[in-house]
Amino acid sequence: MSDAILRIENVHTDIAQYHILHGVDLQVPRGAVTMLLGRNGVGKTTTLRTIIGHWPAREGRIVFDGDDITALKTSERARAGIGYVPEDMGIFSDLTVEENMVLAAASGPLDTGRRDRIFEAFPPLRTFWRSPAGTLSGGQKQMLSIARAMAEERRLFLIDEPTKGLAPAIVSTMAGALRDLKRQGASILLVEQNFAVAKALGDFAAVMDDGRIVWAGEMEQLATDAGLQERLMGLSMEAG
Template sequence: MSDPILKLEGVYTDIAQYHILQGVDLEVPRGGVTMLLGRNGVGKTTTLRTVMGHWRAKTGKVLLDGQDITTLPTPQIARAGVGFVPENMGIFSDLTVEENMILAAVSGPIDPARLEWVFSAFPPLKTFWKGHAGNLSGGQKQMLSIARAMVEERRLYLIDEPTKGLAPAIISTMARALRELKEQGASILLVEQNFSVAKALGDSCVVMDDGRVVWSGEMAELATDAGLQERLMGLSMEAHQ
Protein backbone atom coordinates (compact mmCIF):
# COMPACT_ATOMS: atom_id res chain seq x y z
CA MET A 1 0.00 0.00 0.00
CA SER A 2 1.39 3.39 -0.99
CA ASP A 3 2.04 6.15 1.51
CA PRO A 4 -1.03 8.31 2.20
CA ILE A 5 -1.35 11.59 0.32
CA LEU A 6 -2.48 13.28 3.54
CA LYS A 7 -1.78 12.46 7.16
CA LEU A 8 -2.83 14.19 10.36
CA GLU A 9 -0.93 13.28 13.52
CA GLY A 10 -2.37 14.23 16.90
CA VAL A 11 -3.94 17.46 15.63
CA TYR A 12 -5.58 19.79 18.16
CA THR A 13 -7.34 22.91 16.86
CA ASP A 14 -9.00 25.57 18.99
CA ILE A 15 -11.42 28.22 17.76
CA ALA A 16 -11.58 31.05 20.29
CA GLN A 17 -12.20 29.34 23.63
CA TYR A 18 -13.57 26.16 22.06
CA HIS A 19 -11.47 22.99 21.75
CA ILE A 20 -12.74 21.60 18.44
CA LEU A 21 -10.18 19.02 17.31
CA GLN A 22 -8.85 16.91 20.14
CA GLY A 23 -6.07 14.74 18.84
CA VAL A 24 -7.13 13.86 15.28
CA ASP A 25 -5.18 11.03 13.66
CA LEU A 26 -6.23 10.56 10.06
CA GLU A 27 -4.85 9.18 6.80
CA VAL A 28 -6.14 9.77 3.27
CA PRO A 29 -4.98 7.09 0.81
CA ARG A 30 -3.53 8.19 -2.50
CA GLY A 31 -6.19 7.97 -5.21
CA GLY A 32 -9.91 7.51 -4.67
CA VAL A 33 -12.39 9.13 -2.34
CA THR A 34 -12.13 9.17 1.44
CA MET A 35 -15.41 10.07 3.12
CA LEU A 36 -15.24 12.10 6.33
CA LEU A 37 -18.45 11.34 8.21
CA GLY A 38 -20.03 12.05 11.56
CA ARG A 39 -22.83 13.98 13.19
CA ASN A 40 -23.07 17.75 12.95
CA GLY A 41 -20.56 19.65 15.07
CA VAL A 42 -18.01 16.87 15.55
CA GLY A 43 -15.15 18.67 13.77
CA LYS A 44 -15.34 17.64 10.11
CA THR A 45 -15.27 21.16 8.67
CA THR A 46 -12.62 22.20 11.17
CA THR A 47 -10.48 19.29 9.98
CA LEU A 48 -10.64 20.46 6.36
CA ARG A 49 -9.99 24.07 7.31
CA THR A 50 -7.04 23.05 9.47
CA VAL A 51 -5.51 21.15 6.55
CA MET A 52 -6.05 24.21 4.33
CA GLY A 53 -4.47 26.54 6.86
CA HIS A 54 -7.60 28.60 7.47
CA TRP A 55 -7.42 27.60 11.12
CA ARG A 56 -4.12 26.70 12.75
CA ALA A 57 -3.45 23.47 14.59
CA LYS A 58 -2.42 24.26 18.16
CA THR A 59 -0.40 21.04 18.29
CA GLY A 60 0.16 18.08 15.99
CA LYS A 61 1.19 17.79 12.36
CA VAL A 62 -0.46 17.97 8.95
CA LEU A 63 1.59 16.16 6.31
CA LEU A 64 1.00 16.41 2.55
CA ASP A 65 2.99 13.78 0.68
CA GLY A 66 5.20 13.56 3.76
CA GLN A 67 5.87 17.32 3.81
CA ASP A 68 4.90 19.19 6.97
CA ILE A 69 2.40 21.90 5.92
CA THR A 70 1.04 22.59 9.41
CA THR A 71 2.25 26.18 9.58
CA LEU A 72 2.20 27.12 5.90
CA PRO A 73 -0.06 30.00 4.83
CA THR A 74 -3.17 29.06 2.87
CA PRO A 75 -1.95 30.43 -0.50
CA GLN A 76 1.19 28.30 -0.24
CA ILE A 77 -0.88 25.22 0.54
CA ALA A 78 -3.02 25.95 -2.51
CA ARG A 79 0.09 26.34 -4.68
CA ALA A 80 1.30 22.99 -3.32
CA GLY A 81 -1.66 21.41 -5.10
CA VAL A 82 -4.53 21.38 -2.60
CA GLY A 83 -7.94 22.41 -3.92
CA PHE A 84 -10.61 23.40 -1.41
CA VAL A 85 -14.39 23.60 -1.84
CA PRO A 86 -15.82 25.20 1.31
CA GLU A 87 -19.34 24.59 2.56
CA ASN A 88 -20.19 28.25 1.89
CA MET A 89 -18.99 27.87 -1.73
CA GLY A 90 -16.43 30.70 -1.58
CA ILE A 91 -17.18 32.17 -4.98
CA PHE A 92 -16.81 35.86 -5.89
CA SER A 93 -20.34 37.06 -6.65
CA ASP A 94 -19.24 40.36 -8.22
CA LEU A 95 -16.98 38.62 -10.72
CA THR A 96 -18.01 36.68 -13.81
CA VAL A 97 -17.92 32.90 -13.97
CA GLU A 98 -14.86 33.23 -16.22
CA GLU A 99 -13.06 35.50 -13.75
CA ASN A 100 -13.82 33.12 -10.88
CA MET A 101 -12.29 30.26 -12.82
CA ILE A 102 -9.21 32.25 -13.87
CA LEU A 103 -8.51 33.18 -10.24
CA ALA A 104 -8.79 29.51 -9.22
CA ALA A 105 -6.14 28.39 -11.71
CA VAL A 106 -3.16 28.97 -9.42
CA SER A 107 -0.63 27.26 -11.72
CA GLY A 108 -1.18 29.48 -14.74
CA PRO A 109 -3.59 29.85 -17.68
CA ILE A 110 -6.50 27.39 -17.80
CA ASP A 111 -5.83 24.37 -19.99
CA PRO A 112 -8.49 24.45 -22.78
CA ALA A 113 -8.98 20.67 -22.70
CA ARG A 114 -9.45 20.74 -18.94
CA LEU A 115 -11.96 23.56 -19.28
CA GLU A 116 -13.96 21.63 -21.87
CA TRP A 117 -14.15 18.72 -19.44
CA VAL A 118 -15.43 21.06 -16.73
CA PHE A 119 -18.05 22.38 -19.17
CA SER A 120 -19.12 18.83 -19.99
CA ALA A 121 -19.57 18.16 -16.27
CA PHE A 122 -21.36 21.46 -15.58
CA PRO A 123 -22.93 22.80 -18.82
CA PRO A 124 -24.55 25.89 -17.16
CA LEU A 125 -21.07 27.30 -16.51
CA LYS A 126 -20.45 27.50 -20.25
CA THR A 127 -23.85 29.08 -20.80
CA PHE A 128 -23.22 31.78 -18.16
CA TRP A 129 -19.45 32.07 -18.73
CA LYS A 130 -19.54 35.87 -19.15
CA GLY A 131 -22.26 36.45 -16.55
CA HIS A 132 -21.78 37.50 -12.94
CA ALA A 133 -21.55 34.60 -10.52
CA GLY A 134 -23.96 36.33 -8.16
CA ASN A 135 -26.74 35.86 -10.72
CA LEU A 136 -26.43 32.07 -10.77
CA SER A 137 -28.93 29.83 -9.00
CA GLY A 138 -27.89 28.09 -5.81
CA GLY A 139 -27.14 24.84 -7.64
CA GLN A 140 -25.17 26.65 -10.34
CA LYS A 141 -23.14 28.46 -7.69
CA GLN A 142 -22.25 25.10 -6.16
CA MET A 143 -21.24 23.85 -9.62
CA LEU A 144 -18.94 26.87 -9.94
CA SER A 145 -17.49 26.26 -6.49
CA ILE A 146 -16.56 22.69 -7.37
CA ALA A 147 -15.43 23.64 -10.87
CA ARG A 148 -12.98 26.15 -9.38
CA ALA A 149 -11.23 23.29 -7.59
CA MET A 150 -11.42 21.04 -10.66
CA VAL A 151 -10.16 23.59 -13.17
CA GLU A 152 -6.65 22.21 -12.84
CA GLU A 153 -5.32 18.91 -11.58
CA ARG A 154 -4.62 19.00 -7.83
CA ARG A 155 -2.68 16.64 -5.63
CA LEU A 156 -5.56 16.64 -3.16
CA TYR A 157 -9.15 17.90 -3.19
CA LEU A 158 -10.89 18.89 0.06
CA ILE A 159 -14.64 19.16 -0.49
CA ASP A 160 -17.12 20.15 2.23
CA GLU A 161 -20.76 19.00 1.79
CA PRO A 162 -21.11 19.66 -1.96
CA THR A 163 -24.72 18.42 -2.16
CA LYS A 164 -26.12 20.21 0.90
CA GLY A 165 -29.53 21.76 0.22
CA LEU A 166 -29.54 20.89 -3.48
CA ALA A 167 -32.32 19.37 -5.57
CA PRO A 168 -31.98 15.68 -6.52
CA ALA A 169 -31.18 16.46 -10.17
CA ILE A 170 -28.33 18.78 -9.15
CA ILE A 171 -27.07 16.21 -6.63
CA SER A 172 -26.87 13.67 -9.46
CA THR A 173 -24.85 16.14 -11.54
CA MET A 174 -22.47 16.75 -8.63
CA ALA A 175 -22.03 13.04 -7.95
CA ARG A 176 -21.35 12.32 -11.60
CA ALA A 177 -18.69 15.05 -11.80
CA LEU A 178 -16.99 13.81 -8.63
CA ARG A 179 -17.06 10.25 -9.96
CA GLU A 180 -15.33 11.41 -13.14
CA LEU A 181 -12.73 13.22 -11.05
CA LYS A 182 -12.20 10.04 -9.05
CA GLU A 183 -11.82 7.99 -12.26
CA GLN A 184 -8.97 10.31 -13.25
CA GLY A 185 -7.07 9.04 -10.19
CA ALA A 186 -7.72 12.05 -7.96
CA SER A 187 -7.27 11.95 -4.20
CA ILE A 188 -10.36 13.41 -2.52
CA LEU A 189 -11.32 14.00 1.12
CA LEU A 190 -15.07 14.55 1.07
CA VAL A 191 -17.44 15.62 3.86
CA GLU A 192 -20.96 14.53 2.91
CA GLN A 193 -24.21 14.11 4.84
CA ASN A 194 -26.05 12.44 1.95
CA PHE A 195 -25.34 8.77 2.62
CA SER A 196 -26.45 7.67 -0.83
CA VAL A 197 -23.72 9.87 -2.30
CA ALA A 198 -21.24 8.67 0.34
CA LYS A 199 -21.90 5.03 -0.50
CA ALA A 200 -21.75 5.63 -4.23
CA LEU A 201 -18.47 7.58 -4.22
CA GLY A 202 -16.54 6.50 -1.14
CA ASP A 203 -13.64 4.07 -1.20
CA SER A 204 -12.38 4.56 2.34
CA CYS A 205 -14.09 6.22 5.27
CA VAL A 206 -13.22 8.09 8.46
CA VAL A 207 -15.84 8.72 11.14
CA MET A 208 -15.43 11.52 13.69
CA ASP A 209 -17.10 12.17 17.01
CA ASP A 210 -16.36 14.86 19.60
CA GLY A 211 -13.29 16.16 17.78
CA ARG A 212 -11.63 12.77 17.35
CA VAL A 213 -11.51 9.96 14.79
CA VAL A 214 -13.48 7.03 16.21
CA TRP A 215 -13.37 4.66 13.23
CA SER A 216 -11.65 4.26 9.88
CA GLY A 217 -11.93 1.57 7.24
CA GLU A 218 -13.52 0.73 3.92
CA MET A 219 -16.66 2.62 2.95
CA ALA A 220 -18.27 -0.64 1.88
CA GLU A 221 -17.84 -2.07 5.37
CA LEU A 222 -19.65 0.81 7.02
CA ALA A 223 -22.30 0.99 4.31
CA THR A 224 -23.34 -2.64 4.84
CA ASP A 225 -23.25 -2.71 8.65
CA ALA A 226 -26.30 -0.96 10.13
CA GLY A 227 -25.18 -1.81 13.66
CA LEU A 228 -21.82 -0.12 13.11
CA GLN A 229 -23.59 2.93 11.68
CA GLU A 230 -25.83 3.15 14.75
CA ARG A 231 -22.89 2.80 17.11
CA LEU A 232 -20.73 5.39 15.37
CA MET A 233 -23.28 7.98 14.27
CA GLY A 234 -26.50 7.20 16.08
CA LEU A 235 -28.43 6.42 12.92
CA SER A 236 -28.47 3.99 10.03
CA MET A 237 -27.71 5.10 6.51
CA GLU A 238 -30.86 3.47 5.18
CA ALA A 239 -32.96 5.60 7.53
CA HIS A 240 -31.15 8.79 6.46
CA GLN A 241 -31.22 8.66 2.68
Protein backbone atom coordinates (compact mmCIF):
# COMPACT_ATOMS: atom_id res chain seq x y z
CA MET A 1 0.00 0.00 0.00
CA SER A 2 2.76 2.44 -0.85
CA ASP A 3 0.47 4.71 -2.94
CA ALA A 4 -1.88 5.68 -0.15
CA ILE A 5 -4.05 8.76 -0.67
CA LEU A 6 -4.77 8.91 3.05
CA ARG A 7 -2.59 7.90 5.97
CA ILE A 8 -3.80 7.99 9.54
CA GLU A 9 -1.02 7.59 12.07
CA ASN A 10 -1.66 6.83 15.73
CA VAL A 11 -4.77 9.03 15.91
CA HIS A 12 -6.45 9.50 19.28
CA THR A 13 -9.81 11.25 19.47
CA ASP A 14 -11.86 12.31 22.47
CA ILE A 15 -15.54 13.18 22.43
CA ALA A 16 -16.24 15.23 25.54
CA GLN A 17 -14.67 13.22 28.38
CA TYR A 18 -14.69 9.93 26.45
CA HIS A 19 -11.59 8.59 24.77
CA ILE A 20 -12.99 6.99 21.59
CA LEU A 21 -10.08 6.38 19.21
CA HIS A 22 -7.07 4.74 20.86
CA GLY A 23 -4.35 5.21 18.27
CA VAL A 24 -5.85 4.42 14.88
CA ASP A 25 -3.37 3.52 12.12
CA LEU A 26 -4.88 3.21 8.66
CA GLN A 27 -3.88 3.59 5.03
CA VAL A 28 -6.39 4.19 2.24
CA PRO A 29 -4.95 3.23 -1.16
CA ARG A 30 -5.48 5.52 -4.14
CA GLY A 31 -8.15 4.46 -6.66
CA ALA A 32 -9.52 1.64 -4.52
CA VAL A 33 -12.40 1.01 -2.13
CA THR A 34 -11.38 0.39 1.46
CA MET A 35 -14.07 -0.98 3.74
CA LEU A 36 -13.96 0.05 7.39
CA LEU A 37 -15.65 -2.76 9.29
CA GLY A 38 -16.42 -3.66 12.87
CA ARG A 39 -19.23 -3.98 15.35
CA ASN A 40 -21.39 -1.03 16.38
CA GLY A 41 -19.68 1.47 18.66
CA VAL A 42 -16.07 0.55 17.89
CA GLY A 43 -15.21 3.99 16.44
CA LYS A 44 -15.84 3.72 12.68
CA THR A 45 -17.98 6.85 12.41
CA THR A 46 -15.65 8.72 14.77
CA THR A 47 -12.74 7.77 12.49
CA LEU A 48 -14.50 9.30 9.47
CA ARG A 49 -15.48 12.36 11.48
CA THR A 50 -11.93 12.79 12.70
CA ILE A 51 -10.66 12.62 9.11
CA ILE A 52 -13.10 15.32 7.96
CA GLY A 53 -12.31 17.39 11.07
CA HIS A 54 -15.61 17.29 12.95
CA TRP A 55 -13.80 15.85 15.95
CA PRO A 56 -10.22 17.06 16.36
CA ALA A 57 -7.49 14.45 16.74
CA ARG A 58 -5.90 14.90 20.17
CA GLU A 59 -2.81 13.03 19.09
CA GLY A 60 -1.44 11.58 15.87
CA ARG A 61 -1.33 12.69 12.24
CA ILE A 62 -3.67 12.63 9.26
CA VAL A 63 -1.84 12.87 5.94
CA PHE A 64 -3.93 13.43 2.82
CA ASP A 65 -2.18 13.07 -0.52
CA GLY A 66 1.17 13.95 1.05
CA ASP A 67 -0.09 16.94 3.07
CA ASP A 68 -0.55 16.93 6.82
CA ILE A 69 -4.17 18.03 7.29
CA THR A 70 -4.40 17.36 11.05
CA ALA A 71 -4.58 21.05 11.92
CA LEU A 72 -6.86 22.10 9.04
CA LYS A 73 -10.48 23.15 9.56
CA THR A 74 -13.29 20.99 8.19
CA SER A 75 -14.01 23.40 5.32
CA GLU A 76 -10.33 23.40 4.33
CA ARG A 77 -10.23 19.60 4.31
CA ALA A 78 -13.34 19.55 2.11
CA ARG A 79 -11.81 22.06 -0.28
CA ALA A 80 -8.64 19.96 -0.38
CA GLY A 81 -10.78 17.28 -2.09
CA ILE A 82 -12.37 15.13 0.59
CA GLY A 83 -16.07 14.40 0.08
CA TYR A 84 -17.99 13.30 3.15
CA VAL A 85 -21.30 11.47 3.18
CA PRO A 86 -22.58 11.21 6.78
CA GLU A 87 -24.62 8.28 8.02
CA ASP A 88 -27.72 10.38 8.76
CA MET A 89 -28.41 11.23 5.10
CA GLY A 90 -26.81 14.63 5.61
CA ILE A 91 -28.90 16.61 3.22
CA PHE A 92 -30.40 20.06 3.66
CA SER A 93 -34.10 19.31 3.85
CA ASP A 94 -35.20 22.98 3.66
CA LEU A 95 -33.50 23.33 0.29
CA THR A 96 -34.59 21.82 -3.03
CA VAL A 97 -32.71 18.92 -4.60
CA GLU A 98 -31.26 21.38 -7.11
CA GLU A 99 -30.12 23.76 -4.36
CA ASN A 100 -28.52 20.85 -2.49
CA MET A 101 -26.57 19.91 -5.61
CA VAL A 102 -25.58 23.46 -6.55
CA LEU A 103 -24.47 24.05 -2.97
CA ALA A 104 -22.36 20.90 -3.06
CA ALA A 105 -20.40 22.22 -6.02
CA ALA A 106 -18.71 24.67 -3.68
CA SER A 107 -15.83 25.62 -5.96
CA GLY A 108 -17.90 26.62 -9.01
CA PRO A 109 -21.09 26.01 -10.99
CA LEU A 110 -22.40 22.44 -11.18
CA ASP A 111 -20.99 20.87 -14.35
CA THR A 112 -23.84 19.73 -16.63
CA GLY A 113 -21.98 16.58 -17.76
CA ARG A 114 -21.45 15.62 -14.14
CA ARG A 115 -25.11 16.39 -13.36
CA ASP A 116 -26.23 14.10 -16.20
CA ARG A 117 -24.02 11.27 -14.89
CA ILE A 118 -25.60 11.75 -11.46
CA PHE A 119 -29.09 11.61 -13.02
CA GLU A 120 -28.09 8.39 -14.76
CA ALA A 121 -26.99 6.83 -11.47
CA PHE A 122 -29.92 8.20 -9.47
CA PRO A 123 -32.94 8.79 -11.80
CA PRO A 124 -35.29 9.96 -8.98
CA LEU A 125 -33.13 13.04 -8.49
CA ARG A 126 -34.05 14.24 -11.98
CA THR A 127 -37.74 13.70 -11.22
CA PHE A 128 -37.61 15.61 -7.93
CA TRP A 129 -35.03 18.20 -9.02
CA ARG A 130 -37.16 21.19 -7.97
CA SER A 131 -38.76 19.55 -4.90
CA PRO A 132 -37.72 20.26 -1.33
CA ALA A 133 -35.22 17.60 -0.26
CA GLY A 134 -37.17 17.11 2.96
CA THR A 135 -40.04 15.57 0.98
CA LEU A 136 -37.90 12.77 -0.52
CA SER A 137 -38.12 9.18 0.69
CA GLY A 138 -35.32 7.73 2.83
CA GLY A 139 -33.68 6.03 -0.14
CA GLN A 140 -33.92 9.15 -2.30
CA LYS A 141 -32.38 11.22 0.49
CA GLN A 142 -29.46 8.79 0.65
CA MET A 143 -29.09 9.02 -3.14
CA LEU A 144 -28.98 12.79 -2.85
CA SER A 145 -26.47 12.52 -0.05
CA ILE A 146 -24.07 10.51 -2.22
CA ALA A 147 -24.86 12.54 -5.34
CA ARG A 148 -23.87 15.66 -3.41
CA ALA A 149 -20.44 14.25 -2.73
CA MET A 150 -20.16 13.54 -6.47
CA ALA A 151 -21.11 17.11 -7.43
CA GLU A 152 -17.49 18.01 -7.99
CA GLU A 153 -14.11 16.39 -8.37
CA ARG A 154 -13.12 14.70 -5.11
CA ARG A 155 -9.87 12.91 -4.48
CA LEU A 156 -11.29 10.88 -1.61
CA PHE A 157 -14.80 9.92 -0.55
CA LEU A 158 -15.65 9.15 3.07
CA ILE A 159 -18.99 7.37 3.06
CA ASP A 160 -20.69 6.30 6.27
CA GLU A 161 -23.16 3.41 6.06
CA PRO A 162 -24.87 4.37 2.79
CA THR A 163 -27.24 1.38 2.83
CA LYS A 164 -28.29 1.62 6.48
CA GLY A 165 -32.03 1.15 6.89
CA LEU A 166 -32.78 1.07 3.16
CA ALA A 167 -35.07 -1.32 1.28
CA PRO A 168 -33.26 -4.07 -0.70
CA ALA A 169 -34.16 -2.49 -4.07
CA ILE A 170 -32.64 0.83 -2.99
CA VAL A 171 -29.59 -0.95 -1.58
CA SER A 172 -28.91 -2.42 -5.00
CA THR A 173 -29.24 1.06 -6.63
CA MET A 174 -26.82 2.48 -4.06
CA ALA A 175 -24.38 -0.38 -4.59
CA GLY A 176 -24.59 0.18 -8.35
CA ALA A 177 -23.81 3.86 -7.94
CA LEU A 178 -20.86 3.12 -5.67
CA ARG A 179 -19.63 0.56 -8.21
CA ASP A 180 -19.77 3.26 -10.93
CA LEU A 181 -17.83 5.58 -8.67
CA LYS A 182 -15.26 2.84 -8.14
CA ARG A 183 -15.00 2.21 -11.91
CA GLN A 184 -14.21 5.91 -12.39
CA GLY A 185 -11.14 5.36 -10.24
CA ALA A 186 -12.37 7.10 -7.08
CA SER A 187 -10.61 6.50 -3.77
CA ILE A 188 -13.23 5.55 -1.20
CA LEU A 189 -13.19 4.82 2.51
CA LEU A 190 -16.53 3.18 3.19
CA VAL A 191 -18.15 2.18 6.47
CA GLU A 192 -20.67 -0.55 5.76
CA GLN A 193 -22.57 -3.00 7.93
CA ASN A 194 -24.06 -4.94 5.03
CA PHE A 195 -21.38 -7.60 4.41
CA ALA A 196 -22.75 -8.60 1.01
CA VAL A 197 -22.30 -5.00 -0.17
CA ALA A 198 -18.91 -4.78 1.56
CA LYS A 199 -17.72 -7.95 -0.12
CA ALA A 200 -18.97 -6.87 -3.55
CA LEU A 201 -17.43 -3.40 -3.44
CA GLY A 202 -14.34 -3.59 -1.28
CA ASP A 203 -10.78 -3.98 -2.58
CA PHE A 204 -9.29 -3.65 0.87
CA ALA A 205 -10.68 -3.88 4.38
CA ALA A 206 -9.76 -2.67 7.82
CA VAL A 207 -11.46 -4.03 10.90
CA MET A 208 -11.84 -1.92 14.03
CA ASP A 209 -12.34 -2.93 17.61
CA ASP A 210 -12.34 -0.75 20.71
CA GLY A 211 -11.08 2.36 18.89
CA ARG A 212 -8.18 0.61 17.07
CA ILE A 213 -7.56 -1.07 13.74
CA VAL A 214 -7.12 -4.74 14.62
CA TRP A 215 -6.73 -6.10 11.11
CA ALA A 216 -6.05 -4.65 7.66
CA GLY A 217 -5.57 -6.40 4.37
CA GLU A 218 -7.24 -7.38 1.11
CA MET A 219 -11.01 -7.78 1.15
CA GLU A 220 -10.77 -11.08 -0.69
CA GLN A 221 -8.68 -12.57 2.11
CA LEU A 222 -11.25 -11.56 4.73
CA ALA A 223 -14.17 -12.63 2.56
CA THR A 224 -12.80 -16.13 2.03
CA ASP A 225 -11.56 -16.79 5.55
CA ALA A 226 -14.56 -17.60 7.75
CA GLY A 227 -12.32 -18.18 10.77
CA LEU A 228 -10.81 -14.72 10.40
CA GLN A 229 -14.26 -13.15 10.15
CA GLU A 230 -15.40 -15.03 13.22
CA ARG A 231 -12.30 -14.00 15.16
CA LEU A 232 -12.39 -10.33 14.12
CA MET A 233 -16.07 -9.55 14.14
CA GLY A 234 -17.87 -12.55 15.47
CA LEU A 235 -19.72 -12.70 12.16
CA SER A 236 -19.62 -14.67 8.98
CA MET A 237 -19.45 -12.79 5.69
CA GLU A 238 -21.52 -15.52 4.14
CA ALA A 239 -24.35 -14.53 6.44
CA GLY A 240 -24.70 -11.19 4.70
